[in-house]
Amino acid sequence: EVQVVESGGGLVQPGGSLRLSCAASGFTFSGYNMKWVRQAPGKGLEWVSYISSSGSTIYYADSVKGRFTISRDNAKNSLYLQMNSLRAEDTAVYYCVRGRGNYYYIDVWGKGTTVTVSS
């Protein structure tokens, strides 16, 4: 079964850091680009970051640029999101998703991990 499972969410103070992980299984992880998408409580979806299959190409939404770092370890079938200088507005459910490069869409969603930034 194709799946991605996020972990690492939790409660963190403003200005703090957190590292999210995503474990992929059921598909050849190294053959797919990956993204992080988040959803603030009661709000819509927001694309956060993209990483190509090899890790050579990376993009960020303006809202997280300079604070978040996406990375991957294809040998471990894992995706990561290092989040620094966290703000209250980063509070959200963070979804690890598989991207399909040919048509620029998302075809696999994780269940998400919750990040709460609060003092």
Add this chain to the structure above:
Amino acid sequence: QTVVTQEPSFSVSPGGTVTLTCGLSSGSVSTNYYPSWYQQTPGQPPRTLIYNTNTRSSGVPDRFSGSILGNKAALTITGAQADDESDYYCMVYLGSGIWVFGGGTKLTVL
């Protein structure tokens, strides 16, 4: 900054047809933006419905269809059912490594 626009809410009667749209604050949505559509029920992750404007994802019933209507992408549900009551999001690729979601449409079936 480009904003992707969707109707905040819509309602449809059971068995009816509804079309949700996805536009841009500046310009038109065309197939070049590879619009895709996602369905989300409360407490659940989104589910992929449509990609590349009009291609249904695996397992999606054919009552869901995608198209370009005028200057917007559109999601049409034909023969709406009670369990179609969900939030629907479109996403477009603006190029240069930028993906943007619309604000979502809350669909009520009543």
